[in-house]
Amino acid sequence: MSRGTAADRRQDLIDAALRVIAREGVGGATTRAITREAGVSLGYFHYVFTSRDELITAVIDEVTDTDRFQGEEGGLAGRSAETDPAGVIEAGLNAYLDLLMASPHREQAMLELTLSALRMPDGQQQAKRQYEVYHRSAAEVLDAIARACGRSWATPVEDLAELLVVMTDGLTTTWLATRDSAAARRGARICAEAVTAHLEPDPVSTGPASLSHRR
Amino acid sequence: MSRGTAADRRQDLIDAALRVIAREGVGGATTRAITREAGVSLGYFHYVFTSRDELITAVIDEVTDTDRFQGEEGGLAGRSAETDPAGVIEAGLNAYLDLLMASPHREQAMLELTLSALRMPDGQQQAKRQYEVYHRSAAEVLDAIARACGRSWATPVEDLAELLVVMTDGLTTTWLATRDSAAARRGARICAEAVTAHLEPDPVSTGPASLSHRR
DNA sequence: GTCTATAATGGGATAGAC
DNA sequence: GTCTATCCCATTATAGAC
Numbered sequence: 001m002s003r004g005t006a007a008d009r010r011q012d013l014i015d016a017a018l019r020v021i022a023r024e025g026v027g028g029a030t031t032r033a034i035t036r037e038a039g040v041s042l043g044y045f046h047y048v049f050t051s052r053d054e055l056i057t058a059v060i061d062e063v064t065d066t067d068r069f070q071g072e073e074g075g076l077a078g079r080s081a082e083t084d085p086a087g088v089i090e091a092g093l094n095a096y097l098d099l100l101m102a103s104p105h106r107e108q109a110m111l112e113l114t115l116s117a118l119r120m121p122d123g124q125q126q127a128k129r130q131y132e133v134y135h136r137s138a139a140e141v142l143d144a145i146a147r148a149c150g151r152s153w154a155t156p157v158e159d160l161a162e163l164l165v166v167m168t169d170g171l172t173t174t175w176l177a178t179r180d181s182a183a184a185r186r187g188a189r190i191c192a193e194a195v196t197a198h199l200e201p202d203p204v205s206t207g208p209a210s211l212s213h214r215r
Numbered sequence: 216m217s218r219g220t221a222a223d224r225r226q227d228l229i230d231a232a233l234r235v236i237a238r239e240g241v242g243g244a245t246t247r248a249i250t251r252e253a254g255v256s257l258g259y260f261h262y263v264f265t266s267r268d269e270l271i272t273a274v275i276d277e278v279t280d281t282d283r284f285q286g287e288e289g290g291l292a293g294r295s296a297e298t299d300p301a302g303v304i305e306a307g308l309n310a311y312l313d314l315l316m317a318s319p320h321r322e323q324a325m326l327e328l329t330l331s332a333l334r335m336p337d338g339q340q341q342a343k344r345q346y347e348v349y350h351r352s353a354a355e356v357l358d359a360i361a362r363a364c365g366r367s368w369a370t371p372v373e374d375l376a377e378l379l380v381v382m383t384d385g386l387t388t389t390w391l392a393t394r395d396s397a398a399a400r401r402g403a404r405i406c407a408e409a410v411t412a413h414l415e416p417d418p419v420s421t422g423p424a425s426l427s428h429r430r
Numbered sequence: 431g432t433c434t435a436t437a438a439t440g441g442g443a444t445a446g447a448c
Numbered sequence: 449g450t451c452t453a454t455c456c457c458a459t460t461a462t463a464g465a466c
Contacts, residue, residue, distance in 0.1 A: 006449085025334045027242050031442060041451050046443060108330060114392060115327055119240045127392040159401050162389070163409075166402055170385030174377070177329060177342040183377050190370070190378050194409035221431085245459065256433050261461060 010048050010058075012038050017059050022105040026056070026112045053120065060117050064130045065110050068168065069137040071095020076141070081148035085199060088145055090192035093168070097184055100172055107172055131165065138164040146199070155198040167191040225263050225273075227253050232274050237320040241271070241327045268335065275332045279345045280325050283383065284352035286310020291356070296363035300414060303360055305407035308383070312399055315387060322387055346380065353379040361414070370413040382406040 004012075016038035021029045031052050035045050049055045072092030075081075081088045100107050114130065117123035138161035146152055153160060171191070175184045219227075231253035236244045246267055250260050264270045287307030290296075296303045315322050329345065332338035353376035361367055368375060386406070390399045 009449090025331065027331075030440085032440085042442090043444080043452070044450055047449070050443095052442065108333065111326075111388070112330055114388070115323060115330070116240065116242075118323065118391060124394070128394070131389065131392045155405070159398075159405060162398050162402050163405050166382060166385035166389050166406070168385070169388045170381030170383070173326070173329070173384045173388065174346065174381050176333060177346045179339070179343070183374075186374050187377050187381055190374060190413075191381070194378075194412070197409070197412055198405075224431090246461085247459075257460090258434070258462085259432055262431070265461095267460070 006048070009040070009044075013040070013045065013048055013055065014059050014062050017055055018063060018106075018109065021059070021112065022103075022109040026109075026116050029056070031055075056113070056116065057120065057122075057126070060113050060123075060126055060130075063110065063113065064133050065107075067099055068096060068134060069141055071099070072138075072141040073144075076144050076148065081145050082150070085145050085149050085151075086192045086196040088148075089141075089164075089195055090189050092141065093171070093188035093192060094185065096168060097171065097175070097181075097188060100175060101181060104176060108176055111172065111176075134165045134168075135161050138162075142195075149199075149202075151202055152200050153198055154200045160195055160198055163195060164191075221263070224255070224259075228255070228260065228263055228270065229274050229277050232270055233278060233321075233324065236274070236327065237318075237324040241324075241331050244271070246270075271328070271331065272335065272337075272341070275328050275338075275341055275345075278325065278328065279348050280322075282314055283311060283349060284356055286314070287353075287356040288359075291359050291363065296360050297365070300360050300364050300366075301407045301411040303363075304356075304379075304410055305404050307356065308386070308403035308407060309400065311383060312386065312390070312396075312403060315390060316396060319391060323391055326387065326391075349380045349383075350376050353377075357410075364414075364417075366417055367415050368413055369415045375410055375413055378410060379406075 013034060017029055017034045020033050020037050024033065031045050032042055034055070035042050045055075049058070069092065071094070072089070074095060075088045075091040078088075078091075114127055117126050135158070139157050142153065142157050142160055142164070146157075167187075171184055171187055174187070175181070228249060232244055232249045235248050235252050239248065246260050247257055249270070250257050260270075264273070284307065286309070287304070289310060290303045290306040293303075293306075329342055332341050350373070354372050357368065357372050357375055357379070361372075382402075386399055386402055389402070390396070
C-alpha cells in the first residue's frame with residue numbers, strides 16, 4: 001500500500017472515500033474515517049489534499065457513473081436489436097437494475113454526491129457535466145438501436161436520451177426507497193416500450209403505431 | 216413565538232429544521248442552526264427532542280411531499296380530461312415542475328431527507344411508506360382520468376402509477392442537476408404521452424393505438 | 431417551560447519530528 | 449513523503465438556575 005507515486009496515493013484516498021461514502025453516507029465520510037480506510041495517517045491527508053471539500057470534489061469528478069449505460073451497449077452486442085428494439089432497451093435497463101440491486105449503497109452514494117455537489121461552489125457545473133455524459137451515452141445507444149433495426153426515431157434523439165436518463169434516475173430513487181424489485185422490472189419494461197413507441201413505423205412490415213412528436 | 220402548547224413548539228422546530236435543511240443541506244442542519252432558526256435556546260431543543268436523530272426522523276415523517284401530485288388533481292378540475300387526457304397529465308407534471316423550479320431547495324431537501332432516512336434505523340420503512348403515498352396519489356389521478364374520459368387502462372393502474380412516480384423523481388433529479396427547464400418541459404410532455412398510450416382505444420372514435428401489456 | 435453554562439466528544443487542519 | 453502530536457473549533461448533550 002505504501003508504494004507508488006503521489007498520484008497513486010491521491011487515487012487511493014479517492015477510492016477509500018468512495019467506499020466510506022457508500023458505507024456511511026457523505027456525512028460519515030470524515031477525513032479520519034477516510035484515512036483509516038486508506039491505511040494512511042490523518043496528517044498525510046493534508047499533504048495530498050488541502051481540504052476535505054477538495055477531496056469530495058475530486059471524488060465527484062472521478063465517479064461519473066460510467067457503468068450506467070454499459071448494459072445497454074452490452075445488449076447491442078446481441079443481434080436482437082433488429083427484431084426487438086424494445087427488448088434491447090429493456091435488457092439494458094435490467095442490466096443497470098442488476099447493478100443497482102447488487103450495489104445499492106454505491107448508487108446511493110452517487111446520488112448523495114450529486115446532491116452535495118449542488119451545494120458546493122462550482123458544483124452545479126460539475127453536476128451538469130456529469131449528466132451530459134449520461135445524456136450522450138444514452139443518445140449513442142439510441143442511435144445504435146435505430147441503425148441496427150434500419151428505422152429512425154420520430155422524436156429528436158436528444159429528447160429520448162433525456163427520457164432514458166430521467167427513467168434511469170427515477171427507477172433508482174424509487175427502488176432505493178421501496179426495494180420493490182418486481183415493480184422496478186415492470187417499470188423497466190414499460191419504460192422500454194415507451195421509448196420504442198417513438199420509432200418510426202417499419203417501412204416494410206406493419207409494426208405498432210408510433211407517437212408523433214408535437215412541436 | 217413563545218406562546219402555544221408543547222406540540223406547537225415541537226412543530227416550530229420541525230418547520231425550522233426543514234427551512235435550514237433546504238438552505239444548508241442535511242449536513243448543515245445542526246441543532247444550533249435549527250434552534251437559532253426557530254428562535255429558541257439550544258438547551259430547549261433537548262427538552263423537546265431527545266436527540267438530533269429523533270428530530271430528523273420526525274421531519275421525514277412530517278414532510279411526505281403532499282404537493283407532489285396536487286397539480287394533477289388541479290388539472291382534473293378543468294374538463295379537458297375527456298378530450299385530452301395526455302394534456303391533463305402533462306399539465307399536472309408541469310404544475311409539479313413549476314413547484315420544483317420555484318423551490319428547488321425544498322425538493323432537494325426532500326431527496327436528501329429520503330436518502331438520509333435510508334441510512335437510519337427504521338428509515339427504510341419510513342421511505343417505503345412515503346412512496347406508498349406517492350403511489351396511491353398517482354393511482355387516484357389515473358383512475359380519475361380514465362373515468363373522466365370514459366375509457367380504461369390497458370395496463371394495471373398500479374404499474375402506471377409506479378411509472379408516474381418514477382418519472383416525477385427522474386425529472387426532479389435531472390432538472391436539479393442540469394437546470395435545463397426546456398428539456399424538463401419536453402420530458403413532461405413525452406412522459407405524459409407515454410402514460411396515456413396505455414389507454415384502451417376509445418370505443419367510438421379511432422384514437423392513437425394503445426400499447427398492450429405483456430404478462 | 432425556558433434559559434445559561436458547561437461538559438464531553440469529534441472534527442478539520444497544522445507543526446514539526448523522522 | 450509519512451507520521452505523531454497537538455491546536456482549535458463546532459457539535460451534541462446535560463446540569464442546574466430561574
